[in-house]
Each structure stands twice: as C-alpha cells, then as structure tokens.
Amino acid sequence: MTDPGSQAQVDRVFHALGDPTRRAIMERLSEGPRSVSGLASPLSITLTAVAQHLQILEEAGLVRTEKTGRVRTCRIDPAGFATLEQWIAQRRTTLERQLDRLGDFLAEPD
Amino acid sequence: MTDPGSQAQVDRVFHALGDPTRRAIMERLSEGPRSVSGLASPLSITLTAVAQHLQILEEAGLVRTEKTGRVRTCRIDPAGFATLEQWIAQRRTTLERQLDRLGDFLAEPD
C-alpha cells in the first residue's frame, strides 16, 4: 500500500465497498479465509468475476491473498478498515467542532 | 428513512460515498451547512449535478435539506454515518470471533 490515509487510498476503499457483490465477499471473508472458488460458489457469478473483484479489494487494502499451489487463499486486511474509520472520524470531529461553536454562540449573552 | 440497518440502506450509504464528488460534498458540509450553489461553486460542476448528488446523499440518510424561500440549505444527517459504522462494527466482531477461535486452537494441548 502506498499511503494509508491518502486521498487515492480513501477513494479506492470507498469505491471498492460501493459494490454490493464486493461487500458480500467482505462479509464472507470476515467469517474466515476462503479460496477464490469458495467465494464464487454462493454468489451466482463466474470465477473470473470474483477474481476481478478481489483485485479491486486487494488494491484498496481490504483483502490480502496468497497463492500456494493452485489455490489462492483470501483473507481480510484490516488496513482498509483503518482507512475507512479514519475518514469517518475526521468528519465526526469537524462536525463536533462545528456544534461546539454553535453552543458557544447560543451561550453568548448578547 | 425506512430501516436504519437494512441491506438496502447499507447499499445506499456505500454507493453514495463511493463517489469522490459526493465525498467532497460531505467534507464541505461537515464544516457547516451550505446552500446548493454554495456547494457547487468550489467544485467545478453544474448546479444541476450537485442537486442530483444531494438527492442520492439524502436518500442514503447522509444529508438533510430544507428549502426556505428560494434557497435550499443542506446539512449532514448523522444517521448515514451510523449505518456505516454499524456495518464496520459487525465485520470487526465476526473477525475478532474468528481470531479468538484461532487463539483457542493454538492454545489446545494436542
């Protein structure tokens, strides 16, 4: 991964999770590691399609994969989640700062 | 909003935030409420485009808007964030359960 909090990385993470099939893959993987075909069977799509999704998830830092023999094992990479939570936290803090200023304003005597 | 944690709602939230322009709008709104044209000017796109983005953000429960006179004021709706964090939290817990089971396995004498 290039830079955990970079604009490009945030972009990749949100784009990756924007697709329902990819989220389904993430949900499946949070239960434990799976092979590519193991992920493909419950979703009614081709092995090729799943492999394409996995590449996008991997580039977003949401999954790690390693190939031993002919089977590629996929598992969740927490790095992607970190990027996600960091973005949310940033919005939350600016939002709270704003509410604090509103509180100050309302508390002003004049 | 129909159902805060529903599949459809999660879908709307992630799809909404999957677009960089919409995220830019959210970032701007976390600084404080803005009008539609106030949001449009720094982004170099049409007023119409921004209005379309706002509709998507609103349906996702990420933004609330109200129109007084001829100006529509937009502000962040925390509900969308809640949906988002809920999804992440769920993945995290299943992931941790999995790691706990791994710990148990490694701790087994045999």
Added chain:
DNA sequence: ATGAAACTGAAGTAGATACTTCACTAATGG
C-alpha cells in the same frame, strides 16, 4: 414590475464498470 438568483425537471451523452465467454496455464489425484 422586471431582472437576476436559486433552484427543479426532463432528456441526452460519453465513459465507467460489472459481468460474460473463450482460450490458456499450472497443480493435483487416481
């Protein structure tokens, strides 16, 4: 009253993207 400002609605378009199929390589089991 009139012109500008702030939107709204409909319709079109160019590019993205989620799939597919087909052809291929590499590992594994009997």
Added chain:
DNA sequence: CCATTAGTGAAGTATCTACTTCAGTTTCAT
C-alpha cells in the same frame, strides 16, 4: 499419464452513472 480442478488473461457487451444542456418555476431586490 490423464482428467480434473483452480485460477489467469484478453476481449466484448450491456447497463449504469456522472455529467451536460435547456427550458421552466419561484423568490427576491430594486
């Protein structure tokens, strides 16, 4: 060894989607 299993790569397609333009409507200021 041979058939099967697991995955890769390239290429095509149909749909989606982010934008645009244009033609309204309403509100506000002068």
